[in-house]
Amino acid sequence: MSAPSSPETDRQDLPAESDGFVRGLSQAIGGPLGDHAVRPGARPGRFWNAQRIILALTCLMLAFSWVQKSPCQDGDWQKNIQYTRFCYTDVLALYYAEGLNEGKVPYKDHPVEYPVVTGYFMGALGLPVHALGQKYPEINQGKWFYNANALVLSVLAVATVAMILALRRRRPWDAAIFALSPILLVTATVNWDFLAIALAIFGLYAWARRWPVLAGILLGLGGAAKLWPLFILGPLVVLALRSKRLPPALLTAASAVVTVVAVNLPIALMYRDSWLRFFHLNDERAIDWGTFWYIGRYLDTKWNTGAVGDQGPFQWLSDHIPVLNNLTYGLTILACAAIGVLCLLAPRRPRLAQVAFLVVAVFLIFSKVWSQQYVLWLLPLIVLARPRWGAIIAWTVAEIGYFTAFYAELLGAGTKPVIPEGTFVLASSLRLITVAVLCGLVIREIWRPELDPVRRTYADDPDGGVFDGAPDAGWVSSLRQRLWLEPRPSEPVSLPEHAPPPPPSTPAPVG
Template sequence: MSAQPPNDDRPDVPSATSDGFVRGLSQFIGGPLGSHATRPDARPNRFWTAPRLILALTCLILALSWVQKSPCMSGDWQKNVQYTRFCYTDVLALYYAEGLSDGAVPYVDHQVEYPVVTGYFMGALGLPVHWYGTTQDTGINQGSWFYNANALILSLFAVATAAVLLAMRRRRPWDAAIFALSPILLVTATVNWDFLAIGLAAIGLLLWVRRRPALAGIFLGLGAAAKLWPLFILGPLLVLALRRGRIMPWVEATIGAVITWLVVNFPVWYWYHESWLRFFRLNSERPVDWGTFWYVGRYLDSKWKTGSPGDRGPFQWLSDHIPQLNVASYALFGLACVVLMVIGLLAPKPPRLAQLAFLVVAFFLIFSKVWSQQYVLWLLPLIVLARPKWGAVLAWTVAEIGYFAAFYAELIGAGGKSVIPEGTFVLASSLRLITVAVLCGLVIREIWKPELDVVRQTYGTDPDAGVFEGPDVGWVDNLRRHLGFSRPAIPAGDMAPPEAPVVVKV
């Protein structure tokens, strides 16, 4: 007889149940919540419930982020103030660089370097700001107004992302605090327009959980029209479709995503084709970017090469041959995806959707030739859903913030004023890569050993499976046995929490 998870929808308390790091940290305030203590959700009429507190904390961090960016709002970036005060933002810089300050319509009058939803958004806010600033004779700082309008709407997308995390983890609301309190959110929330894609992709995931695959695909398609990475989530959905033997929901989501992406892109593609191609050409032609795997490799090549002065290591050679670099980058990402599919098909239980989604996006960043500072935001909500354990996430966060500081020091150095040695920046870049790789390893470990997965301990199954909830098809078990795996696949819902939380009403 299979054990079932406890029928208890009340919130998990990390100090009392699954998170060893939080449980250890709670010793500073008296220790973990006891089995006879009044739980935080015990009073039904209390206003400050866990979800409301998480949303309030998200708003607080975003407000502090606005304050942190305030030294740059005037646009008068003298003496590298945008780097020394860590307040640089593409939003303000590109208001002028993309011609919005002159009333240029994105794609029509100026070739924007971003996908179309981002370009539409820039124009929808930038053109009214320019019109008001030039026709009403108000003397307003147009760049500051443009940044503030963008920051407000991007912050709303960030709050919506936090709300989605809460909706997807009703029994584990405190997991969303990893997102709400993250220093990553504080320093990068409005560096660029990434929260457009993040918010749309998060809504798409929630719709999938609510068993609306076509609508989920539409929002993933909209997110991909802002930044391409939400399309990667279709890969994990395919793995789950194969294990469940239910391909049609995946087809619905994929058709919804592709048609949405095509419809949104069509006007610019048809009438302003050269402008539409700008994004793709730029990404094809871009050299090795700061802090990437390829950047670190090029530095090590320069330090470790032997032989004549003309010898160049493989990373140095690829840096000078961009087409071959593109092939190498895509090939490694493709290989990582194949390995991920094999793991997903052979794991004892179907991996959770969030685990696979985190891994595919992380693999893309690890092997990409471009890793802008704000791309870390792509991973933040996904790691909350995939592996909500504070210890490893905090180690990764420290590495990311260290890279953030080193990157700005490197930018100052690029202007002729040395701040840190190049080796220090490479070390910070390497630590960022290593911590992301460690997170990937931990997630893969929990895919292969699902009894270690704290989300499964709470739910007993994948809470994000949506229409893919249910048992595997027979060929999965047969394939595992044929390949010599002694442990048979575990039917969905057959894993009870190893240590189910004790709940005592008082």
């Protein structure tokens, strides 16, 4: 095995040298580069360096994604074409469902089921398209709206890759995991998730550059588009406690809170009922397809456990949504508390991306809703947290398997089933299991930091900002010693002031 790159050099990491899975695949083309080979980007004036190659691959994958969704662009969804061609997109469906095709202003004229930044975004593109359609009735407004959204979301996806490259200057090929992912191909424009994803990754970059206020503003905007970017604030505060860098983290958290309030307040004051629609919908939603709770309910029905009266526990929960809500919140909080304990007791302070991935992943694992496009939330975070191709490819296969089964389930809803229900539950279980395995692998590398591939290239945490290179607070070592997680320092034995010297030891016999 090749020696890892020294953290003290600027030499780029090459996956064929550092990643066992890629090294094995490289044998098909002659193995890793030799010591005397010209490495990518090493030749002066070379245009196609690693960064430009990855950005080009991202654009190519997004172009393929546009082609994959093209059968649905005209909105003529006859004979369930949106399911048989796997091209369904909320972007087009909600142009009509949210009244944008009639010129309705989000929240003012129609309650929107999304947080306000997403609603603003929908209106910013939808209302001009409607006005254009009024002027030129011959155009297909839905198609224009989808293509405008696809263009902007694709730009945000490319910007996300650019930020990953900026965070991993010595490991540019990590971003290829994102650029080449089939997940990007099939879900990039299913919904407006790239709006929140880009803002969250921009926020991580601002934190890495030690701009705490800007980081908070970006994370706040992301949280006002989709809730999950705000979850990154928790890891920031916990890692700040461990590294004695609490003021910048609190400044970021305060900036995020002020931003969320600032963008929500006008809508909350002027159109309170419309603003509350998002919260009411989340409270009232039943168990969604493919979630942990859906799998449990299927097993209840299959095995007829009868644990609560004549119902199984999951079936009972599906009939008592307020209890289910509290249980999902409680399990998520307990899991996040366990992650916090891990952060404080690990032999070395975890990297920010590792903890952020764990927090978002456990939220999805215990959530009652896990829409098909939510997988995009995890993709950039796992690239930053654990850039190992093998496990990510296994997870991707499970996600694509679920994607296929999900569309078969949609196609069979209300008609003759396309696949057995057990097949869909199996696909859902494999997705859940592979996400849990990724969490386990990240936890393993937190507890054994010598296995962390990023720390083989960087001395500490390239995303850490003020955490990078910071020593632990003194109480961390004391706490670990009390819990016997590290050896106590040996204390010298002091003799009384006039104590006689110890007797000489008897020499051992020879022979």
